[in-house]
Structure formats: C-alpha cells, structure tokens
Amino acid sequence: MRDINQFTITEAVKQSFKTEEGSRLKFLLESFIEHLHDYTREVNLTHEEWMGILMFLYDCGKISTPERHEFILLSDVLGFSALVDMINTRGGATEGSNLGPFYLDDAPRFALGGDLGKGRDGAVLLVQGQVRDSLGNPIAGAVIDTWQADSAGTYPIQEQASGQDKFDLRGVFTTDADGKYWYTTVLPKPYTVPYDGPVGRLLRAGNRHAWRASHLHYIVRAQGYRAITTELFFENTDYIDNDAVFGVRRSLITKLEPVKKTDTLPPTDVAPNARCTFDFVLAPEG
Amino acid sequence: MRDINQFTITEAVKQSFKTEEGSRLKFLLESFIEHLHDYTREVNLTHEEWMGILMFLYDCGKISTPERHEFILLSDVLGFSALVDMINTRGGATEGSNLGPFYLDDAPRFALGGDLGKGRDGAVLLVQGQVRDSLGNPIAGAVIDTWQADSAGTYPIQEQASGQDKFDLRGVFTTDADGKYWYTTVLPKPYTVPYDGPVGRLLRAGNRHAWRASHLHYIVRAQGYRAITTELFFENTDYIDNDAVFGVRRSLITKLEPVKKTDTLPPTDVAPNARCTFDFVLAPEG
Numbered sequence: 172m173r174d175i176n177q178f179t180i181t182e183a184v185k186q187s188f189k190t191e192e193g194s195r196l197k198f199l200l201e202s203f204i205e206h207l208h209d210y211t212r213e214v215n216l217t218h219e220e221w222m223g224i225l226m227f228l229y230d231c232g233k234i235s236t237p238e239r240h241e242f243i244l245l246s247d248v249l250g251f252s253a254l255v256d257m258i259n260t261r262g263g264a265t266e267g268s269n270l271g272p273f274y275l276d277d278a279p280r281f282a283l284g285g286d287l288g289k290g291r292d293g294a295v296l297l298v299q300g301q302v303r304d305s306l307g308n309p310i311a312g313a314v315i316d317t318w319q320a321d322s323a324g325t326y327p328i329q330e331q332a333s334g335q336d337k338f339d340l341r342g343v344f345t346t347d348a349d350g351k352y353w354y355t356t357v358l359p360k361p362y363t364v365p366y367d368g369p370v371g372r373l374l375r376a377g378n379r380h381a382w383r384a385s386h387l388h389y390i391v392r393a394q395g396y397r398a399i400t401t402e403l404f405f406e407n408t409d410y411i412d413n414d415a416v417f418g419v420r421r422s423l424i425t426k427l428e429p430v431k432k433t434d435t436l437p438p439t440d441v442a443p444n445a446r447c448t449f450d451f452v453l454a455p456e457g
Numbered sequence: 458m459r460d461i462n463q464f465t466i467t468e469a470v471k472q473s474f475k476t477e478e479g480s481r482l483k484f485l486l487e488s489f490i491e492h493l494h495d496y497t498r499e500v501n502l503t504h505e506e507w508m509g510i511l512m513f514l515y516d517c518g519k520i521s522t523p524e525r526h527e528f529i530l531l532s533d534v535l536g537f538s539a540l541v542d543m544i545n546t547r548g549g550a551t552e553g554s555n556l557g558p559f560y561l562d563d564a565p566r567f568a569l570g571g572d573l574g575k576g577r578d579g580a581v582l583l584v585q586g587q588v589r590d591s592l593g594n595p596i597a598g599a600v601i602d603t604w605q606a607d608s609a610g611t612y613p614i615q616e617q618a619s620g621q622d623k624f625d626l627r628g629v630f631t632t633d634a635d636g637k638y639w640y641t642t643v644l645p646k647p648y649t650v651p652y653d654g655p656v657g658r659l660l661r662a663g664n665r666h667a668w669r670a671s672h673l674h675y676i677v678r679a680q681g682y683r684a685i686t687t688e689l690f691f692e693n694t695d696y697i698d699n700d701a702v703f704g705v706r707r708s709l710i711t712k713l714e715p716v717k718k719t720d721t722l723p724p725t726d727v728a729p730n731a732r733c734t735f736d737f738v739l740a741p742e743g
Contacts, residue, residue, distance in 0.1 A: 173698060173707045177543040180703060184536035187699070188663035196662065202500050204535060206492040211540050214488050221532070221541045228528045232518010242514045246507070249490060250470035254497050255507045257463040376482060377474035412459060413473070417466060421459045 181208040230369040240272060244370045247416035248379070261397060261454035263305035268402040269418045271388060273326045278316060278341035286355045286441040287342045293322025293357035296427075297436060297443035298403075300450045301350045302391060309350025310453060313393035316343050317356075320385070324362030353437040358427070358445060359385045361409050364416065374415075384410040384419055389451070396453035403449050425449045467494040516655040526558055530656045533702035534665070547683055547740035549591035554688040555704045557674060559612045564602060564627035572641045572727040573628045579608025579643035582713075583722060583729035584689075586736045587636045588677060595636025596739060599679035602629050603642075606671070610648030639723040644713070644731060645671045647695050650702065660701070670696040670705055675737070682739035689735050711735045 175183045184204050190197040210216075231241040246252045247269065256267035281287070288295060302313035318341040320326050327339035346352045363381035366374055374381055386402040404411060404424045411419055425447040430436065436443070461469045470490050476483040496502075517527040532538045533555060542553035567573070574581060588599035604627040606612050613625035632638045649667035652660055660667055670690050678684040690697060690710045697705055711733040716722070722729070 173705050173710060175539075175703065175706070177540060180536050180540055180543065183703065187536075187665055187703075189665065190663055199500055199502075199506065200663065202496055206496045207535060207537055208540055210488055210492045211537065212544065214485055215544055216485075216541055218541060218545055220485065221538070225526070225528045225532060228514065229518065229521055229526065232515065232521055232528075235515055235518055240511070240515065242511045242518075246511060249493060250466050250473075251493055251497065252507070253461075254463060254466055254494055255502055255504060257461075257466065258497065258501055259504055377476055377486065379473055379475065417461065417470065417473075419459050420461070424459060 177212065181205060184208070227369055227373075234368040238272070239365065239368075241368050241370055243272060244364055244368075245373075247364065248370055248374060250417045253417035256400075260399075263452060264397065264454035265391075265399050265401055265452045266420045266422050267400055268420065268423060269416055270390075270400050271402075273318060273328055274388070274390070275318070275328065275337065275341060277338075278318065278343050279338055281342045281344055281354060283344060283347060283351075283353055284355075284437060284439040285342065285344070286439065287317075287319075287340055288355060288357040288441065289339065291321055291340075291357045293360075294445045295355050295441055295443045296358045297353065297355050297430065297439060297446040298387065298449065299351070299353035299437060299446070300448050302346050302352065302393065302451045302453065303350055304396065305452060305454055309346075310393045310396065311346055311348045311350055313346040313350065313352075313391060313396075313451075313453070314343060315346070315352050315451075316390040316392070317341065317354075317387055319356065319387045320359040320362055322357050322360050324360040324385070351437075353439065355439050355441045355443050356387075359387065361385045379415065380410075380413070381415050382410045382413075383416060384408055384414045386418065391451045391453065393453055395456055397456050399451065399453060401451075403447075405447065463498060467491060470494070513655055513659075520654040524558070525651065525654075527654050527656055529558060530650055530654075531659075533650065534656055534660060536703045539703035542686075546685075549738060550683065550740035551677075551685050551687055551738045552706045552708050553686055554706065554709060555702055556676075556686050557688075559604060559614055560674070560676070561604070561614070561623065561627060563624075564604065564629050565624055567628045567630055567640060569630060569633060569637075569639055570641075570723060570725040571628065571630070572725065573603075573605075573626055574641060574643040574727065575625065577607055577626075577643045579646075580731045581641050581727055581729045582644045583639065583641050583716070583725060583732040584673065584735065585637070585639035585723060585732070586734050588632050588638065588679065588737045588739065589636055590682065591738060591740055595632075595634075596679045596682065597632055597634045597636055599632040599636065599638075599677060599682075599737075599739070600629060601632070601638050601737075602676040602678070603627065603640075603673055605642065605673045606645040606648055608643050608646050610646040610671070637723075639725065641725045641727045641729050642673075645673065647671045665701065666696075666699070667701050668696045668699075669702060670694055670700045672704065677737045677739065679739055681742055683742050685737065685739060687737075689733075691733065
C-alpha cells in the first residue's frame with residue numbers, strides 16, 4: 172500500500188475492509204468509498220473545503236440531542252430521506268413520506284369519530300377514508316397512528332415548557348368492518364424546520380427557505396401487510412410546490428372542502444366545518 | 458415539485474439550492490447531491506440502513522471534542538484525508554500526508570543540531586536533509602515544524618494528566634544558508650488511532666486494525682513557496698504496508714541506519730545512535 176496514488180487509493184481502501192464476500196456490509200461500504208472518492212476527485216477538493224465539510228459535521232453533532240437530530244434534518248433538506256422513502260415504497264401501496272422528528276409511541280386511542288382538536292383554535296377538519304389492499308379489498312382492523320401540528324404550525328411536544336401535553340394532537344384509530352376510518356381534528360398550518368443550526372446555515376447559503384407545507388403524519392399498520400409511514404397534504408396550500416424536505420407527492424395531496432348542510436357525514440363527536448378524504452393502500456408483507 | 462420520483466428528485470434538490478451560477482459552492486453542492494442520491498439508488502438503501510448511517514454520524518458527533526475529532530478520524534480511515542492530500546500535492550513537490558490531530562501552533566524554536574528528545578527512553582535519531590525548490594536550488598531560511606510520538610507511541614499532549622508538557626517532542630528549525638537542517642530526537646514507535654468510538658466500531662466491523670506505521674510529522678514553509686504538510690516513515694517498520702489512515706507513500710519512506718564511528722555527522726547537542734536523511738522539495742506559491 173506504499174505505492175498508492177490518487178487513483179489507486181480507492182481500491183486500497185476497499186481492500187482494507189475485510190468484510191464477508193457477497194455481504195450487504197461489503198456492498199454498502201464499497202459503493203460508499205467509491206462515491207466519496209469519486210466526488211473528491213471530481214471537484215478537486217481543497218484542504219480548506221475538506222476541513223469545512225468536517226467542521227460542518229462536527230457542528231451538526233454538537234447541536235444534536237435525542238430531541239434535535241441535526242443529521243436527520245440534513246438528510247431531509249438534501250432529499251436523502253425522501254429518496255429512501257421513495258425507494259422503499261412498494262408498488263401499488265400508498266407512497267411513503269417523511270417520518271419527521273416528532274413521532275411518539277403510545278399515542279392515545281380514540282373511537283372512530285373521535286376528536287383530536289380538544290377545542291383548539293382553527294378550522295375543525297373531518298378526515299375520512301378507507302384502508303385497502305392492493306386489490307381494492309377493505310382492511311378491517313387496520314391501525315392508523317396520526318400526529319400533527321396545530322393551527323399555529325406547532326406540535327404540542329414542542330410546547331411542553333408552556334404546559335402543553337406532548338400527547339395532544341396525536342391519536343390511534345382502528346378501521347371498521349369496511350376498512351373505514353374517520354375523525355376530526357384542527358387544520359394544521361405550515362411551519363419551519365429548525366434553522367438555527369448548521370443546516371440552517373446551509374439553507375441560507377443556498378438561498379432556501381425552511382418551510383414545510385402543512386400536513387398530517389400517518390403510520391398505517393395491519394396484520395399481514397407492510398406498514399407505511401406517510402404524510403397527507405392539502406391542495407393549493409402554501410409551500411406545496413417547494414416543501415423544504417421534499418415530502419410532497421402528487422398522490423398524497425388531498426382536497427380541502429367546506430362542509431355543506433346537504434353533506435352526508437359519518438357521526439363525529441364534534442361538528443366539522445371542513446373535510447377531506449384519503450384512502451390508504453397497503454401491500455402484503457414480505 | 459409535487460411530481461418528483463426517485464429519479465427526478467435529484468434535479469429537484471439541486472434546483473432548490475439557488476446558488477450563484479458558476480460558483481464553487483454550486484459545483485460542490487450539486488456534485489455532492491448527485492453522488493449521495495446515486496449511492497442511495499445503487500445500493501437500494503433501506504430505512505434501517507439509512508437510520509444506521511444517521512445514528513453513526515450522531516454518535517461521531519457525541520464523542521467529538523475540540524481534542525477528539527471523530528469526523529477527521531472517519532475521514533482518515535476512509536482514505537478521504539489521504540486522497541485530499543494527494544490531490545493537493547503540487548507536481549515536483551514532496552508528497553503531502555496526514556496532518557493528524559496533534560499539531561500545535563507555537564512549538565519551541567531550536568537551533569540546528571538541537572535535541573527534541575530531552576533524555577527520553579529510546580534510540581537517539583539524527584534527522585538531516587535539505588530543503589530545495591523544484592529546480593534543485595537550496596532554500597535558506599525555510600522553517601521546519603515537526604512533532605512526533607515517543608518510543609512508546611504516545612504524544613506528550615496525550616499525557617498531560619501525568620505531568621507531561623504538551624510542547625515536548627515538538628520543535629521549529631530554520632534551514633542554514635545551504636538549505637540544510639539537522640536535529641536529534643527519539644525514534645518514534647507505532648500507535649493506534651482511537652478505536653473506542655464509532656470509528657473503532659467501523660474498523661472492527663471491517664476486520665481492520667487501528668495501527669499507524671511510526672512516523673515524524675512535518676510542516677515545511679518558506680517565503681514564496683507553497684507550504685507542505687507531510688510525514689516521514691521508516692523502511693521495514695511495522696504497518697508500513699497497512700497504515701490505518703493510508704498515510705504512507707513510497708517517496709516518504711526513509712532508511713534508518715546505525716551510526717558508525719567512521720560517519721561524518723553534523724554537530725549535535727546529543728550524540729545519535731541512528732540516523733536518516735530526508736530532503737523536502739517545495740513548489741512555488743500560486
């Protein structure tokens with residue numbers, strides 16, 4: 172390895188890892204080393220730029236906590252997270268989208284027609300739809316886990332210091348015998364991803380904003396099916412065409428409609444003044 | 458941007474950065490985004506692997522301090538640092554090699570023939586040579602900044618807790634009218650890079666050791682010339698062919714020779730029992 176030069180070093184580094192022939196680790200490492208080295212040669216990276224990259228990663232590490240994961244945020248704004256979601260979407264199933272940083276296990280369970288809004292400010296939104304398999308058969312007993320921001324664009328978990336309950340605006344629903352679900356909540360508003368750290372510096376350097384289009388988060392699970400993690404967006408709302416984390420897909424945009432007196436609506440605890448419909452499609456496991 | 462898919466997302470992310478046309482930042486960002494996305498598609502990265510990468514970076518951030526920079530270490534073991542050194546070596550000049558984490562500004566100045574060893578354990582090594590330009594002309598007044606491990610493979614800066622002076626085994630020398638330099642020190646021994654963190658986990662996963670071949674560090678500067686950062690290695694010593702950070706180059710290996718009574722040596726404060734010769738070549742600035 173004493174005769175390495177800028178072209179042969181890539182093979183030398185690959186060979187230095189003695190991983191199992193044909194293993195996934197070997198494949199992941201070798202492709203990564205190739206891309207890292209190709210990038211370095213392609214852009215003719217200087218020492219100052221190299222140190223700039225390493226100090227950027229160092230700064231991302233310093234600002235990160237279990238609640239503020241700057242590397243996930245970096246992945247989000249580079250479309251890395253969205254691309255992984257896209258690659259792992261099964262044909263025929265609802266498209267995946269960002270999990271985001273605010274998911275909590277053990278959200279409270281609600282009966283169908285229940286209300287997540289608890290009288291908060293904002294339009295009362297009826298969300299309804301069906302969970303189906305790829306052949307169109309309804310899936311009874313599917314579990315819909317949802318969480319969202321409020322009408323100010325804030326998640327209650329971010330406002331615990333001012334007395335909010337971190338489990339607010341979260342709920343778990345189970346589909347009925349026809350695979351149907353329905354509930355009410357407040358219409359969420361857009362918010363910014365955190366931009367007071369190194370990722371914010373990157374956005375400013377690239378003249379990019381930090382806004383996300385307003386959305387509802389979902390994880391939908393059913394026995395025998397592959398769980399999906401996705402988001403639901405609303406037509407003609409702000410940032411729908413330039414979401415900071417590339418979460419929007421055409422298939423995930425629903426239409427907000429005002430509730431009219433003549434509408435036939437499912438029974439809800441609270442009367443809605445807007446409504447939207449979205450059906451989830453699950454692909455079989457394995 | 459609502460119609461993005463796993464192929465069009467790369468262009469969408471590139472377009473989202475509104476950087477100056479033709480700027481270096483635009484070039485660096487766009488090439489990085491392309492390689493990151495190509496990698497993700499090529500290996501068909503799963504969500505678990507994606508999260509594994511992000512948690513690895515998170516862990517690197519958590520263990521890092523101003524003295525322990527895990528991202529530089531990661532760069533080192535992936536040959537990224539060495540590749541940047543290679544790319545930035547000027548034709549005709551001495552090849553560059555790792556700066557490493559232990560450099561300090563303001564090392565003590567010594568007269569030629571001075572001794573860095575201060576009676577420490579180990580062989581007393583005479584290091585001598587000349588600093589020249591690419592045409593072979595000697596460079597008088599060139600400044601040689603050197604630092605190294607001791608005969609146990611330890612840098613005094615790592616042993617401050619046990620009373621060692623962090624400036625020990627460091628020195629700055631100035632070449633004479635013929636561009637010559639010479640000094641004595643102790644022969645350094647191999648040591649491991651830190652392997653108690655995430656990078657150590659990576660090395661173990663790849664069945665790699667953490668040893669560096671023994672070496673002397675140098676930064677050589679002269680007015681009107683481009684400074685070089687490099688390392689000097691010794692023929693037939695351990696790890697010379699599998700240095701953990703890919704620092705060794707054939708042109709940076711010198712021969713250790715025992716001192717014989719018949720040798721004509723330059724005047725030194727301490728009598729050496731081994732010697733080596735290395736000439737540095739600097740390329741013009743700009």
